[in-house]
Amino acid sequence: MSARPPEGPSAAGTGLPVAELDLTSFDGRVRMRQSVARPDRYRHLEMVAPDRLRITRGGGYSYAAAGFGATGSLVQDGRAFDRVLSFDEDTGVLECEAGTTLGKIHDVAFPRGWYLPVQPGYPHITVGGCIAADVHGKNQFADGNFHGVVLGLRLFHPRHGTLDLDARREPEVFDLTCGGFGLTGHILSARLRLSRLPGTRVRVRRVAVPRFEETMGLLESHAPQSTFIYTWHDFTASGDGFGRGFLYAGEFVSGSPAEGHSQPRIVEIDSETRGRWRAPFFNGFTTRAFNAAYYRTQGWGPESRELGLFPFLFPVARKVVYFELFGTRGFREHQVLIPRDRFASLASSLRDYLGRRPTPVTLASCKLFRGVPKYLRFDGDGLCLAVDVPEGPDGERLSVFLDGLVRDLGGRPNIIKDSRLPREIAQACYPEYDAFRDGLRRFDPQRLFASELSERLGL
């Protein structure tokens, strides 16, 4: 009746028990059987044979299969390393292990008057994942990408041992690691720069966007008075109404009362449960109806409303059903960053394509970006457009169209959001693709940390 003792090292080239698991990318498009170890002690990380290919997996919320091993790789689940190591309430510097979730950081920081200024929308995403994917939030134009809050990090690589990295010590490896998809090594911990909370609530103003072409102007005119800003568009509306939607501009309500930090409600979802409904809800008809209903209901409410910080920062925590509606087959997300002066071309091309090829775009959303690109980071100046479509022939056609469009407009696709992005497109859109690949090889000639993503992109 008891578990058998762990298998010996010969079983998997590790001294750790290994499970053969069927993993699914969050978008549902990549399914692979993987050898997964689940270390929960530091010595476990050193027990893997030094020449064994490997990759670290965090919460598993990446749309691309960045946490899946390349052929022959061992996947190391890093979620047991989820402890907060220190928090300086005077400076706002928090140090934590890489498996620490954003929700846990919020739980620690919020009652003490601090918050992490850059974060994606689901609380179970790990800090290591945020570093590896160099994620952004709804305030990218003001606070930049995640690498901007990383003061330093600790990295384990069997060839180099444990390294402490920051912008001064080992700057090249630090830069390769922030936005490096976990390919430089196992991120052990990080020191993060938190921001003081100007208030505990966020006031969100809603502004109508009559047509997609007006998006850039509206974002730029509202950005100076906003801390957070993003838009939602209906790309299934035709004619003049194409891309109609709303701009949402959020700012902290200064002096808002310090509320008790009750445990916020989080609806659980992960890459395995997302596709638990076999049949997808979204198709051409239902998507149009869904978008039209969403457009109307959004328009009914007051033009300004207040939200607690947690539901504002982590909207997905209460809206997981949106992802479940794609069913087992899943979806595609394209997130592209287009230079400001090419927005008009983007808008007219999209209007033209979607007019000719009606496509069930379930979500279209824009953010304003400011930053300096480096390596394969999704960073720079311009407009970020995210588009979701159900997996299928329409989505496939849209992918091909957007690949060409983003390349022709001098933009860049977000590698971590696109589980099928071809190597040629990544290479064409990221001028530092070769520099990144060469940097990885200089640091690790054996390229021990390898994933499905790195294999697909030729890294």
Place this chain on the structure above:
Amino acid sequence: MTWIVVGASAGLGRAIAESLGREGRSLVLVAGDERDLAPLSADLEVAGARIRVIAHDAADHAGLASRIAESLSPEEEIEGLLFPVGAMAPGDDGTLSPEEAERLVRINFLCATSIVGGLLPRMLRQGKGVIAGFGSVAAVRGRSQNVVYAASKRALESYFESLRHLGEGRGLSVVFYTLGYLDTGLAYGKRLLFPKADPARVAGRVRRELGRESGGRYEPRWWGMLAAVVRRLPWFVFRRLRF
């Protein structure tokens, strides 16, 4: 008012330590590797707990018992002494070397007897406190697998029965948990007959019960029924089972 958790760095021990730490308790956390204790200690201190750590191999039970006793101030009251500690060994099929077998007995059994032996007079003097041991369903009936592991855990169960008898009417609450499959490193990657319980949930239940009563418990509870059935299986049936 201090809680001592032996085997605190992973699995159920870590989950129990986290449960107590979130209550802001004073804890002495014991495990073999400083590298695992340091982050746990830091995390629980941020959560408001007061932590001391002792990094010491549980197989050196006498040395460990001394270090735990030395870590406590003379007037410090021990609220709980918990032993979610254990070790298995590959090839525990009756052919373990004497050294390997002795190591299992030291960790699974003598570790508790040495530490309790050193602290029991103090706990009896204070007239209150909780002592909790953690066994395994592997020890319900001896099988051809995990031979020494099961024997050492059954010895531990007998020891805790004695402790309960000894503490009766003297303010001690002595409880022994027989654990079913838990989703920890020991069971990870194994195809098992029954589902694995989440250590955090088990730790939550254990924490709620600690100090309320003495005796034996199964965790998860339904393992009690299964163990009763297995215990009553006639030999001609049991001998054919391979599990």
